[in-house]
Amino acid sequence: MTTTAEIAKFMATDFPQSNSIIEAIGKRCATVRHRIGVNELRPGGTVSGPVMMAVADVALYAAILGEIGIVPLAVTTNLTINFLRKPSADRDIVGVCKLIKVGRSLVTGDVHLYSDGDDRPVAHAVGTYSIPPAAG
Numbered sequence: 001m002t003t004t005a006e007i008a009k010f011m012a013t014d015f016p017q018s019n020s021i022i023e024a025i026g027k028r029c030a031t032v033r034h035r036i037g038v039n040e041l042r043p044g045g046t047v048s049g050p051v052m053m054a055v056a057d058v059a060l061y062a063a064i065l066g067e068i069g070i071v072p073l074a075v076t077t078n079l080t081i082n083f084l085r086k087p088s089a090d091r092d093i094v095g096v097c098k099l100i101k102v103g104r105s106l107v108t109g110d111v112h113l114y115s116d117g118d119d120r121p122v123a124h125a126v127g128t129y130s131i132p133p134a135a136g
Contacts, residue, residue, distance in 0.1 A: 001027070007065050011058075014072060020058040020095075028099040033092050034115070045089040047122075052093060053081055056111040056125035059095035064107050064129055067099060073130060075104070079127040087122040088115040093108035105131055 007030075008022040024031040034040070035057045042048040057076055064074055087093060094116050099109045105130055113123040 002066050002069050004066075006070065007062055010065070010070050010072075011062070017021055018054070018058060020055055022062050023094075025062060025066035025124035027061065028067055028102065029098045030059050030066055031083050032059045032095045032097075034058075034095070035092050036089065038088075041089055047087040047089065047093055049081075052083070052087070052113055052123050053079065053125070055095040056081060056112060056123070057095075057127065059111045060109045060125075060127045060129065062086065063097040063099050063109055064102075064131075067102055067107070070133065073132045074107075074129050077128045077130045079124055079125060081125040083123050085120065085122050087109070087113075089117070091118070092116040093122070100126075103131075105133070106132075109133060 008095045021043045023033050039096045040051045094114045097109050097111045108128045111125040112121045
């Protein structure tokens with residue numbers, strides 16, 4: 001299993017534009033955090049949908065890398081998100097991913113997004129990644 005520190009280092013180097021922080025990697029799971037500031041908000045004082053989708057995607061990618069190792073060319077093939085309630089504008093968004101199926105060429109995972117400190121999910125996503133043939 002790839003460690004939290006190894007994945008965080010890879011993300012900082014290869015995806016410096018990402019503002020998500022890798023907090024934990026476990027067996028078929030990952031937790032990431034995205035600090036919310038004024039740039040992540042949309043009118044009405046809510047976190048924008050694209051920010052929440054990015055957090056879900058990073059959580060899924062991190063969980064996959066934790067399971068199969070650092071595979072830079074693993075790519076999202078599908079990401080479906082349901083927005084459930086208005087997230088807090090002054091709390092970080094936390095994404096918790098659990099992998100549902102790890103195959104040789106496709107990996108599917110489930111991500112719940114929360115406003116930090118609130119156990120009610122603000123969004124739920126399901127995504128699939130394609131794994132290149134030489135990986136895994």
